[in-house]
Amino acid sequence: MNSPTISTESFTCNGRHYHPGPHPIVVICVDGCADEYLSTSMAQGVMPHLLSLTKNGYRGLARGALPSFTNVNNASIATGLSPREHGISGNFFLDPDTEEEIMMNSSKYLWKETLLSHAAQSGRKVGMVTAKEKLRDILSHQLEGIAFSSEKAKEAKLDTHGIENVESLIGEPAPEIYSADASLYVLKAGVALIREGLADFLYLSLTDYMQHKFCPWEEESLTFHQNIDEQIGLLLELGAKIGITADHGMNSKTQPDGSANVIFLESWIQDQLGIQTRVICPITDPYVVHHGALGSLVMVHIEEESDIPRIQEKIFQLDGITEVYTRSEAAHRLELPEERIGDLVILSGRDTVIGRTEKDHDLSHVAKGLRSHGGRYEEMVPFIFSFPLNSTYLQKAVGDPRNFDVFEFTCNGEDS
Amino acid sequence: MNSPTISTESFTCNGRHYHPGPHPIVVICVDGCADEYLSTSMAQGVMPHLLSLTKNGYRGLARGALPSFTNVNNASIATGLSPREHGISGNFFLDPDTEEEIMMNSSKYLWKETLLSHAAQSGRKVGMVTAKEKLRDILSHQLEGIAFSSEKAKEAKLDTHGIENVESLIGEPAPEIYSADASLYVLKAGVALIREGLADFLYLSLTDYMQHKFCPWEEESLTFHQNIDEQIGLLLELGAKIGITADHGMNSKTQPDGSANVIFLESWIQDQLGIQTRVICPITDPYVVHHGALGSLVMVHIEEESDIPRIQEKIFQLDGITEVYTRSEAAHRLELPEERIGDLVILSGRDTVIGRTEKDHDLSHVAKGLRSHGGRYEEMVPFIFSFPLNSTYLQKAVGDPRNFDVFEFTCNGEDS
Numbered sequence: 080m081n082s083p084t085i086s087t088e089s090f091t092c093n094g095r096h097y098h099p100g101p102h103p104i105v106v107i108c109v110d111g112c113a114d115e116y117l118s119t120s121m122a123q124g125v126m127p128h129l130l131s132l133t134k135n136g137y138r139g140l141a142r143g144a145l146p147s148f149t150n151v152n153n154a155s156i157a158t159g160l161s162p163r164e165h166g167i168s169g170n171f172f173l174d175p176d177t178e179e180e181i182m183m184n185s186s187k188y189l190w191k192e193t194l195l196s197h198a199a200q201s202g203r204k205v206g207m208v209t210a211k212e213k214l215r216d217i218l219s220h221q222l223e224g225i226a227f228s229s230e231k232a233k234e235a236k237l238d239t240h241g242i243e244n245v246e247s248l249i250g251e252p253a254p255e256i257y258s259a260d261a262s263l264y265v266l267k268a269g270v271a272l273i274r275e276g277l278a279d280f281l282y283l284s285l286t287d288y289m290q291h292k293f294c295p296w297e298e299e300s301l302t303f304h305q306n307i308d309e310q311i312g313l314l315l316e317l318g319a320k321i322g323i324t325a326d327h328g329m330n331s332k333t334q335p336d337g338s339a340n341v342i343f344l345e346s347w348i349q350d351q352l353g354i355q356t357r358v359i360c361p362i363t364d365p366y367v368v369h370h371g372a373l374g375s376l377v378m379v380h381i382e383e384e385s386d387i388p389r390i391q392e393k394i395f396q397l398d399g400i401t402e403v404y405t406r407s408e409a410a411h412r413l414e415l416p417e418e419r420i421g422d423l424v425i426l427s428g429r430d431t432v433i434g435r436t437e438k439d440h441d442l443s444h445v446a447k448g449l450r451s452h453g454g455r456y457e458e459m460v461p462f463i464f465s466f467p468l469n470s471t472y473l474q475k476a477v478g479d480p481r482n483f484d485v486f487e488f489t490c491n492g493e494d495s
Numbered sequence: 496m497n498s499p500t501i502s503t504e505s506f507t508c509n510g511r512h513y514h515p516g517p518h519p520i521v522v523i524c525v526d527g528c529a530d531e532y533l534s535t536s537m538a539q540g541v542m543p544h545l546l547s548l549t550k551n552g553y554r555g556l557a558r559g560a561l562p563s564f565t566n567v568n569n570a571s572i573a574t575g576l577s578p579r580e581h582g583i584s585g586n587f588f589l590d591p592d593t594e595e596e597i598m599m600n601s602s603k604y605l606w607k608e609t610l611l612s613h614a615a616q617s618g619r620k621v622g623m624v625t626a627k628e629k630l631r632d633i634l635s636h637q638l639e640g641i642a643f644s645s646e647k648a649k650e651a652k653l654d655t656h657g658i659e660n661v662e663s664l665i666g667e668p669a670p671e672i673y674s675a676d677a678s679l680y681v682l683k684a685g686v687a688l689i690r691e692g693l694a695d696f697l698y699l700s701l702t703d704y705m706q707h708k709f710c711p712w713e714e715e716s717l718t719f720h721q722n723i724d725e726q727i728g729l730l731l732e733l734g735a736k737i738g739i740t741a742d743h744g745m746n747s748k749t750q751p752d753g754s755a756n757v758i759f760l761e762s763w764i765q766d767q768l769g770i771q772t773r774v775i776c777p778i779t780d781p782y783v784v785h786h787g788a789l790g791s792l793v794m795v796h797i798e799e800e801s802d803i804p805r806i807q808e809k810i811f812q813l814d815g816i817t818e819v820y821t822r823s824e825a826a827h828r829l830e831l832p833e834e835r836i837g838d839l840v841i842l843s844g845r846d847t848v849i850g851r852t853e854k855d856h857d858l859s860h861v862a863k864g865l866r867s868h869g870g871r872y873e874e875m876v877p878f879i880f881s882f883p884l885n886s887t888y889l890q891k892a893v894g895d896p897r898n899f900d901v902f903e904f905t906c907n908g909e910d911s
Contacts, residue, residue, distance in 0.1 A: 115555055118534055122549045133538045137712075139531055142845060294893055296553075331893035340894075395824065402818075408811065429558060430895035455871070456558075477710055477747035478756075479846040 085279045086202030092194040095159045097490040099203065103279045103319040105269060106485050108156055109307070110149060110210070110262070111287025111452065113328035114140060114461050119295035120304035128312035132321070132465045137473075141462035141480040143327055145413045145426075146376040146453045148362055150183060150217060152326030153209075153284055155483035157193040157218045161414035166190035167217065168419040169361020173380055175418060180359060183419075184213040186220035194486055196221040198280045206278025208268045210261045210286030213364065218282070225278055229264035230256045248275065256366065259303045261286050266310035273317045281319075282486075290329040291369040291450050315465065322489030324482040325460035327452040332373070332432045339442055339449040341373060342399055342427065346436045348379070351393055356381050358435045359421060362453050371444045373432040375454025378421025387422055394423070399431035401455060429456035462488075469494040501695045502618030508610040511575045513906040515619065519695045519735040521685060522901050524572055525723070526565060526626070526678070527703025527868065529744035530556060530877050535711035536720035544728035548737070548881045553889075557878035557896040559743055561829045561842075562792040562869045564778055566599060566633060568742030569625075569700055571899035573609040573634045577830035582606035583633065584835040585777020589796055591834060596775060599835075600629040602636035606832075610902055614696045615639045622694025624684045626677045626702030629780065634698070641694055645680035646672045664691065672782065675719045677702050682726035689733045697735075698902075706745040707785040707866050737881040738905030740898040744873035748789070748848045748865045755858055755865040757789060758815055758843065762852045764795070767809055772797050774851045775837060778869050787860045789848040791870030794837025803838055810839070815847035817871060845872035878904075885910040 089098045117138075120126045144155045144162050146169055154160075154167040162168050167183055174181050181188075195218065199205040205224030209215045212228040219226035225241035232245040232253035246252055249271050254260030262285035272278035285307075293300040314321055334340045345358040362374030379394075381387050387405065395403045402425070409424035410417040427433050432451050434440045442449075460482050468476055472492035475484070505514045533554075536542045560571045560578050562585055570576075570583035578584050583599055590597050597604075611634065615621040621640030625631045628644040635642035641657035648661040648669035662668050664687050670676030678701035688694035701723075709716040730737055750756045761774040778790030795810075797803050803821065811819045818841070825840035826833040843849050848867050850856045858865075876898050884892055888908035891900070 114530065114534075118530075118549075118554055121537070122546055122554060124550075130538055133534075134540075138534055138538060139711075295555075333890075333894060335890060335894070337890065396827065401828070411812065412817070428895060456875075459872075459875070474749075474751060474753065478749060478751070479844060 088201040090197045090201035092197040093159050093191055095194070095487055097194065097198070097487060099198070099280065099490040100320065100493070100495060103273045103281065103317060104489055105281045105283065105314055105319040106156070106322045106489055107266070108153060108282070108284040109323060109325050109461070110285045111290030111327060111329040112325035112461055113290070113295070113330070113457070114459070115295045116290065116300065116304060117461055120301055123301055125301050125305035126308040128308045128315060132311065132315065133463060136466050137464045137468045137476065139462050139476050140459050141324060141482045141484065143325070143458050143460050143482045145415070145455070145458060146361060146374070147327035147457040148374065148453055149287070149326050150214065152482060153214050154189055154217060156324070156326070156485055157195055157282065158191045159194055159483055159486065160191055163410060163414045163416050164191060166416050166419065168416050170364040171359055171361050172419040173357065173359050173378070173421070185216050186218070189217055189220055193218060193220055193222065195282060196223070199223040203280035204278045206269065206272040206281045208265045208281070209284040210265050211256065211366065214284055225272065229253055229261050229268070232264070242277070256286065257288050259289050259306065261288060263306050263310065266307065270310060270313045270317065273314070273319060287329065288369060294331070319465070320489055320493065321465040322485045323461060323463040324485045326482070328457035328460055329450050329452050330429050330456055332375070332430055332449045332451045337448055339371070339373065339445055340399070340431050341434045341440070342397065342431060343434045343436050344377060344379065344394070344425065347397070348390060348394070352390060354381070354386055354390065356390065360433070360435055362451070370449065370451045371440050371442055373434050373440055373445070373449060374451050375427045375432055375457065377425050377433045379423040379425060381422040391423055394425055399427050400425060401428050402426040426454040428454070464488060464492060466493040468492045504617040506613045506617035508613040509575050509607055511610070511903055513610065513614070513903060515614070515696065515906040516736065516909070516911060519689045519697065519733060520905055521697045521699065521730055521735040522572070522738045522905055523682070524569060524698070524700040525739060525741050525877070526701045527706030527743060527745040528741035528877055529706070529711070529746070529873070530875070531711045532706065532716065532720060533877055536717055539717055541717050541721035542724040544724045544731060548727065548731065549879060552882050553880045553884045553892065555878045555892050556875045557740060557898045557900065559741070559874050559876050559898045561871070561874060562777060562790070563743035563873040564790065564869055565703070565742050566630065568898060569630050570605055570633060572740070572742070572901055573611055573698065574607045575610055575899055575902065576607055579826060579830040579832050580607060582832050582835065584832050586780040587775055587777050588835040589773065589775050589794070589837070601632050602634070605633055605636055609634055609636055609638065611640070611698060612637045619696035620694045622685065622688040622697045624681045624697070625700040626681050627672065627782065630700055641688065645669055645677050645684070648680070658693070672702070673704050675705050675722065677704060679722050679726065682723065686726060686729045686733065689730070689735060703745065704785060710747070731881065735881070736905055736909065738901045739877060739879040740901045741876035742898070743868040744876055745866050745868050746845050746872055748791070748846055748867045753864055755789065755861055756815070756847050757850045757856070758813065758847060759850045759852050760793060760795065760810070760841065763813070764806060764809070768806060770797070770802055770806065772806065776849070776851060778867070786865065786867045787856050787858055789850050789856055789861070789865060790867050791843045791848055791873065793841050793849045795839040795841060797838040807839055810841055815843050816841060817844050818842040842870040844870070880904060880908060882909040884908045
């Protein structure tokens with residue numbers, strides 16, 4: 080049952096004030112949840128709890144951070160800041176000093192503190208559960224609370240993760256990462272943590288394996304969302320105030336014959352202009368089965384500054400490309416940290432991804448159809464609350480709310 | 496009852512082939528229908544027919560044409576072409592020869608034939624009903640069939656509109672244009688035309704007065720959508736195959752205090768750079784109550800070509816502005832007719848509109864809160880069919896379908 084000792088102390092982090100009430104606060108980031116997944120699942124009747132939650136609460140859309148990638152947006156949600164402020168610009172960046180490609184899977188790349196750590200300092204029992212271990216590393220920065228991933232649930236130890244014997248707490252063995260269960264386990268962990276009085280302020284961040292692999296109307300997707308819905312029902316039963324958003328949407332990136340619709344940009348620039356550039360695909364991560372390291376935003380690093388304008392102009396003409404920015408333009412317009420992006424930042428369309436060269440991507444992982452994200456067409460995400468928003472937050476919700484406002488809305492958005 | 500003599504002859508228009516079956520084909524353009532209107536209305540239980548239609552058919556999203564304005568997108572839907580090809584780039588453009596601002600409310604500005612006229616030639620009984628008269632003018636070009644607007648329903652005559660005594664056919668007096676009824680009347684007309692065997696190939700294009708005035712969860716919006724749903728139910732009962740899309744979405748364009756969030760761009764350029772430009776707001780139309788001529792895309796006409804780069808650079812820095820294109824860039828990237836746009840084409844964000852100078856806009860019309868459209872954040876629209884899509888069209892639907900594919904999908908998208 081709910082612990083009777085839930086702290087209602089307000090706290091501040093990165094300039095925002097949070098006023099959580101005397102009930103469990105649960106924010107769920109449904110990785111890769113394009114709004115169509117929810118619309119289709121609700122129409123098919125497999126998400127009755129979400130339907131009733133939205134009926135009695137609020138369902139709208141919010142704008143995520145670009146690039147529409149997982150680490151970027153999870154860091155934004157956990158800090159309440161844009162990437163320009165928190166520093167995580169993708170999964171990878173090219174270190175300008177060493178010219179090395181560096182994976183940003185550790186909290187040492189995060190410039191700011193998380194609101195989770197401040198919630199814990201204020202007296203909340205914080206529980207952060209992610210599907211992927213890479214995210215736990217980044218987001219558990221200075222957190223005095225529980226933090227583990229379903230990927231490495233077995234390895235959770237009291238002194239490093241704030242919890243142990245996770246499998247027996249949840250009553251199920253930890254799932255493998257390429258599965259629906261990797262996400263469901265995160266939600267089940269959230270339910271168990273509240274039920275056992277171990278946490279009252281939760282961030283539950285799922286993984287998008289299922290969304291990468293299935294369209295909204297496919298049976299596997301409907302079953303997945305039905306299972307998500309069941310856990311949402313349990314969280315509601317436990318009295319949680321719930322905020323739901325996503326890190327990014329998801330679109331098919333395929334040609335009419337079903338094959339991946341890829342622009343190999345480094346090769347193309349070489350062919351067209353005879354210039355060797357270095358294209359960084361910041362979606363690249365250890366989970367290659369998801370997307371073959373192909374997304375809809377890449378960074379182009381160019382040796383000679385004088386080459387930048389003509390490369391920029393040439394790329395802009397390419398079908399499938401939607402936006403082309405110089406470093407300073409991207410920093411300003413896309414809210415990116417200038418030192419962790421390319422000389423050019425390139426975005427592609429709803430059905431198009433950008434790669435490096437053919438040999439850099441193993442398309443066998445996505446032979447059944449590539450679904451991916453990273454660009455403008457995966458920027459808008461669900462923004463859902465289990466309670467009616469008060470007038471202040473309803474006004475914010477109809478403006479230009481961001482997915483990384485979700486904790487503020489969940490803590491402050493209801494009239495007490 | 497359905498006429499037993501429905502033609503099933505295929506026809507071709509603007510390079511596309513249409514194969515309508517032996518049932519009424521109905522395409523509905525729900526003006527200003529951001530997807531959130533449908534999600535909220537369905538969650539509140541007021542659109543049971545749409546819910547069951549999407550359950551048994553298909554509900555997804557499609558990309559509209561930019562600018563996300565009514566005439567532009569209706570012309571695209573009726574021709575199956577982008578604005579670059581059909582020539583309608585907004586409600587207004589600046590004639591480069593005469594320097595006059597010209598309202599494009601006549602078919603003489605439409606460069607291509609409509610698929611409606613070709614459907615009629617193939618033997619279909621075509622019925623086109625619009626809410627606004629301006630659209631009837633544009634889209635009835637060379638149409639041998641029925642075409643009238645609810646705005647001027649009383650004036651419909653057999654020799655000019657293909658129909659007369661519209662009010663007695665529908666059984667209700669024609670509504671005033673600033674009303675929910677202006678849209679509902681269009682749907683009622685569609686029901687009556689099919690029921691009386693007068694039409695079997697329909698384009699029903701509503702008006703967005705309600706969407707300009709109400710958020711998805713407001714009572715007035717829910718009632719409006721309930722009434723739309725009732726008519727959809729009647730169309731389904733009559734055996735219609737239905738395709739539903741929108742010309743554009745709709746967002747609140749307000750500051751936190753509820754006042755309109757406007758950049759007066761002509762004044763701003765004058766203040767910042769001392770250059771007198773001419774800003775055209777192509778959303779401008781005779782229906783000023785809707786939006787006060789404020790939308791999220793404007794054209795900037797610049798006397799001295801040499802001034803263009805620094806104006807472009809300056810505007811790009813302005814908060815609330817999302818995209819800035821030169822004429823040739825916009826023609827290419829936004830698919831616009833080069834001769835009917837500005838030297839610069841400027842788009843603004845989800846919560847921001849762009850105006851000319853303060854005195855050019857009467858904000859009293861939008862004192863209760865401005866909701867408008869025109870930019871990138873009103874580009875994605877619902878894309879709904881009353882039947883399951885066959886594998887060919889399902890594959891197209893998961894790519895980058897356009898709202899102006901809607902007739903092709905409705906005619907060809909079902910396995911016979």
